[in-house]
Amino acid sequence: MPIPIVNHTRFDWHSDTPSAERPLTMSGRDLQAAAVLLPHHHAWGQFTYALQGVMRVEANHSSWIVPQQRAVWIPPGVVHGVTVLENTHLRPMSVYAGRAPFAGNECKVLELSSLLRELLTALEQHDRSEQSPREHLLMEMILDEIPRCAVQPVRVPLPTDKRLKTLCDALIADPGAERTLADWAGQVGASERTLARLFERELGMGFAQWRQQARLAHAAPLIANGRPLSQVAAELGYASQSAFSAMFRKTFGCSPSAFFK
Numbered sequence: 588m589p590i591p592i593v594n595h596t597r598f599d600w601h602s603d604t605p606s607a608e609r610p611l612t613m614s615g616r617d618l619q620a621a622a623v624l625l626p627h628h629h630a631w632g633q634f635t636y637a638l639q640g641v642m643r644v645e646a647n648h649s650s651w652i653v654p655q656q657r658a659v660w661i662p663p664g665v666v667h668g669v670t671v672l673e674n675t676h677l678r679p680m681s682v683y684a685g686r687a688p689f690a691g692n693e694c695k696v697l698e699l700s701s702l703l704r705e706l707l708t709a710l711e712q713h714d715r716s717e718q719s720p721r722e723h724l725l726m727e728m729i730l731d732e733i734p735r736c737a738v739q740p741v742r743v744p745l746p747t748d749k750r751l752k753t754l755c756d757a758l759i760a761d762p763g764a765e766r767t768l769a770d771w772a773g774q775v776g777a778s779e780r781t782l783a784r785l786f787e788r789e790l791g792m793g794f795a796q797w798r799q800q801a802r803l804a805h806a807a808p809l810i811a812n813g814r815p816l817s818q819v820a821a822e823l824g825y826a827s828q829s830a831f832s833a834m835f836r837k838t839f840g841c842s843p844s845a846f847f848k
Contacts, residue, residue: 588617591725595792602679604631604679604681604698604712605682605683605811606683606842607683607685607686607801607826608718609683609722609726610682610683610685610686610730611680611681611682611683611725611726611729611730612663612680612681612762613679613680613681613707613710614673614679614712615676615677615678615679616669616677616678616679617674617675617676617677618642618674618675619641619674620640620671620672620673620674620733621670621671622670622671622746623668623669623671624668624669624670624808625668625710626639626645626666626667626668627667627668628664628665628666628667629661629663629664630664630681631663631681631683631684632660632661632662632663632681632682632684632685632687632688633638633659633660633661633679633680633681633682634651634658634659634660634677634679634682634688635658635659635661635677635678636657636660636678636680636699636707637653637654637655637656637658637659637675637676637677637681637799638655638656638676638677638678639655639672639674639675639676640655640671640672640675640676640677640811641653641654641671641672641673641675641807641811642654642659642670642671642672642673642802642806643669644659644661644667644694645667645668645669645670645745646661646665646666646670647665647694648695648744648745648746648747649694649742649744649745649803650742650743650744650759651685651694651695651696651741651742651743651744652672652696652741652803652804652807652808653696653741654741654807654808654810654811654846655675655749655811656699657696657697657698657699657739658687658689658696658697658735658736659694659695659696659697660689660694660696660697660830661680661694662686662687662689662691662692662693662694663687664684664692665692665694667694667771672729672808673808673811673812678707678711680707684722684751685728686793688730688734688848691719691735691784693775694742695738696738696739696741696742697733697737697738697739698735698736698737698738698739699733699736700732701739702732702766703732703733703736704724706729708731709725710722710725710729713725715766715835717785723805731736739836739839740800740839741800741803741804741807741847742800742814743759743797743801743804744789744790744791744797744800745790746785746789746790747789748785748835749774749783749784749790750776750777750781750782751775751777751782751786751789752769752842753774753775753789754774754782755797755801757771757774758798758801759795759801759804759805762798762801762802762804762805762823762824763802763821763822763823763824764824765824768782768783768794769820781822782794797836799834802824803834803835803838805823806823806831806835806843808823810843810846816828816831816832816844818840818842819831820832831843846847
């Protein structure tokens with residue numbers, strides 16, 4: 588079955604362009620699993636809340652997994668593409684570049700506070716046919732609350748070196764593979780020492796840490812879709828469910844079931 592490609596020139600992520608007077612605009616969107624939004628960029632920032640489903644965002648030589656009940660921040664001007672991993676129900680919000688809640692060009696996956704969820708719901712329900720003091724107040728409170736939300740460590744950096752990219756692509760496709768770095772060296776045409784240097788230089792971490800990040804990213808849609816933790820742990824190469832849960836808790840500060848509650 589061919590992968591559905593969503594042409595961003597026809598993909599209405601926003602109802603109208605944000606401005607200094609109206610810094611936020613919102614819309615809703617449902618996307619089916621395997622849909623792909625081709626790489627693109629826009630002059631405003633994008634804050635997309637995933638009410639249901641899981642998506643992957645690629646930008647700045649990195650990949651972010653956005654599970655349900657989380658949001659992703661994409662800064663203005665950053666080229667990014669989206670792959671839908673599970674059927675999703677999204678709330679894309681465009682943010683005027685001059686009111687970006689974060690400085691710099693780094694994407695972030697955020698855990699929304701209860702207050703921010705209520706504010707987004709209130710803004711969505713507001714009559715957008717005319718501006719009002721209430722709408723302005725909601726927007727200001729949302730922009731104040733976004734940077735206060737916790738950032739989730741679900742970033743998987745991606746390399747540019749062709750040899751390292753071959754290795755990383757293979758591990759993303761099969762994150763449970765138990766091959767050592769020496770095993771991979773024979774397959775990608777680089778020595779173990781060279782690959783170790785490339786991991787540190789291009790990705791800022793060692794092979795084991797990067798593989799753990801890739802496994803966590805792979806686990807997100809499986810858990811969100813209701814896959815038993817024992818099956819997820821086995822698929823990702825962990826000796827037991829408890830070993831996987833311990834690694835998850837160390838990274839996120841809570842158990843997988845609590846994270847996806």
